[in-house]
Amino acid sequence: MTCYDVALLESVSRQHEKELTVSVVLEKVLPGSSTISDIAERIYAGERITSADALRLYHHPDLLEVGALGEFVRRRKAGEGKEKFVYYIHNMHLNPTNFCVETCRFCSYANPGNKAYSWTVEEVLDEARKGAQLGINEIHMVGGLNPICDLNYYEEVMKAIKAEFPHLHLKAMTAVEIEYLANLEGISFEETLKRLVAAGLNSMPGGGAEIFDESVRTKMAVKKTPAHKWLEIHGIAHQMGMKTTATMLTGIGEAVEHKVDHMRLLRDQQDISGGFMCFIPLKCYYEGTTIADEVVEPTADDLLRDIAISRIFLDNFDHIKAYWIQLGVQLAQVALSFGADDLDGTIGEEKITHAAGAKTPLQLAKERMEELISTAGYTPVERDTVYNIRRVSTCAPSIVGALSDRVASLIS
Ligand code: SF4
Numbered sequence: 001m002t003c004y005d006v007a008l009l010e011s012v013s014r015q016h017e018k019e020l021t022v023s024v025v026l027e028k029v030l031p032g033s034s035t036i037s038d039i040a041e042r043i044y045a046g047e048r049i050t051s052a053d054a055l056r057l058y059h060h061p062d063l064l065e066v067g068a069l070g071e072f073v074r075r076r077k078a079g080e081g082k083e084k085f086v087y088y089i090h091n092m093h094l095n096p097t098n099f100c101v102e103t104c105r106f107c108s109y110a111n112p113g114n115k116a117y118s119w120t121v122e123e124v125l126d127e128a129r130k131g132a133q134l135g136i137n138e139i140h141m142v143g144g145l146n147p148i149c150d151l152n153y154y155e156e157v158m159k160a161i162k163a164e165f166p167h168l169h170l171k172a173m174t175a176v177e178i179e180y181l182a183n184l185e186g187i188s189f190e191e192t193l194k195r196l197v198a199a200g201l202n203s204m205p206g207g208g209a210e211i212f213d214e215s216v217r218t219k220m221a222v223k224k225t226p227a228h229k230w231l232e233i234h235g236i237a238h239q240m241g242m243k244t245t246a247t248m249l250t251g252i253g254e255a256v257e258h259k260v261d262h263m264r265l266l267r268d269q270q271d272i273s274g275g276f277m278c279f280i281p282l283k284c285y286y287e288g289t290t291i292a293d294e295v296v297e298p299t300a301d302d303l304l305r306d307i308a309i310s311r312i313f314l315d316n317f318d319h320i321k322a323y324w325i326q327l328g329v330q331l332a333q334v335a336l337s338f339g340a341d342d343l344d345g346t347i348g349e350e351k352i353t354h355a356a357g358a359k360t361p362l363q364l365a366k367e368r369m370e371e372l373i374s375t376a377g378y379t380p381v382e383r384d385t386v387y388n389i390r391r392v393s394t395c396a397p398s399i400v401g402a403l404s405d406r407v408a409s410l411i412s
Pocket residue numbers: 100101102103104107108109110143144145176224
């Protein structure tokens with residue numbers, strides 16, 4: 001089924017058609033009798049919710065009520081005429097090396113069992129050429145902490161990419177990689193970032209935040225970049241005028257309190273430096289790790305709550321991403337009705353989550369991205385890295401079945 005025949009093949013209810021053709025009027029979405037109606041009233045009034053409120057939302061028995069609040073906030077934040085917009089980007093992932101000096105227990109990508117590789121500058125460029133031929137507009141580049149791939153190497157890689165493809169936006173280097181390169185070189189985070197920006201770095205991804213709580217990190221043998229350093233590096237990048245994103249990894253032994261604390265630290269940092277573009281909840285995959293028996297795998301209910309509650313709690317973040325590579329395409333579609341407004345990108349070839357057993361496709365064509373968004377009831381919007389709109393799709397938004405039925409099928 002292509003995105004062009006969706007409108008013909010599916011029966012769209014009159015109410016839904018009306019919703020699609022007129023601006024959505026934001027009405028209260030929860031019954032006054034709900035046990036979270038006091039939180040809802042504060043959300044309707046535009047007030048910031050507290051960590052205690054977020055914890056109550058995590059424990060609230062009615063997932064759909066929490067999701068309805070997430071969707072309400074998403075629509076209000078989107079603004080007049082953009083209530084149904086869901087963003088995606090035509091991009092590729094580049095992972096120049098999977099060798100890593102760290103041994104985070106949840107990581108399969110740099111697992112010693114995987115054959116280690118380090119690409120030369122020319123090999124990275126060859127990969128970039130493949131993406132450029134497909135018309136991508138962003139390269140998302142992250143890798144392991146590898147002494148062979150030092151600051152000079154990344155400067156050369158970025159200069160080479162920019163020399164051949166000056167139009168491509170280079171989103172690269174997590175805070176973890178910045179810390180590692182700075183230490184390797186014996187220079188400050190700021191100096192490291194300045195050199196990379198001079199070489200072509202445009203923005204930074206939000207990986208490596210994991211869960212900020214130290215007790216969880218200790219159990220998972222995470223020795224890299226503690227919370228204060230991760231936040232400091234992003235703060236420096238923001239001060240330099242760079243945009244970044246932020247992530248949270250779940251399924252590594254965290255409690256809901258740790259998730260709320262993680263988001264509070266991000267919200268506080270955003271109040272100070274203001275450069276986070278979006279928040280991306282991530283889930284751990286366990287293939288190739290030894291942690292599956294000691295942690296609880298997040299359920300679909302957990303993952304949808306992360307989307308909805310982050311949308312509500314992170315009132316100073318413009319976008320929440322449903323990362324389809326990890327959620328799977330069906331759950332990512334449902335997440336759009338829980339507050340997410342971004343499906344990430346076409347990807348090219350993803351290595352990190354697939355090394356840990358993700359069964360999602362390696363990449364999606366632009367047409368398929370648009371089909372996923374429109375059949376979930378939203379308007380596909382192709383964006384650039386910093387959320388400038390490149391094109392609003394003509395695919396008609398549609399709805400396949402009631403949202404509650406789709407949620408039930410996913411969490412049963
Ligand atoms: S999560 Fe990152 S820092 Fe940790 S082992 Fe994997 S690649 Fe290295």
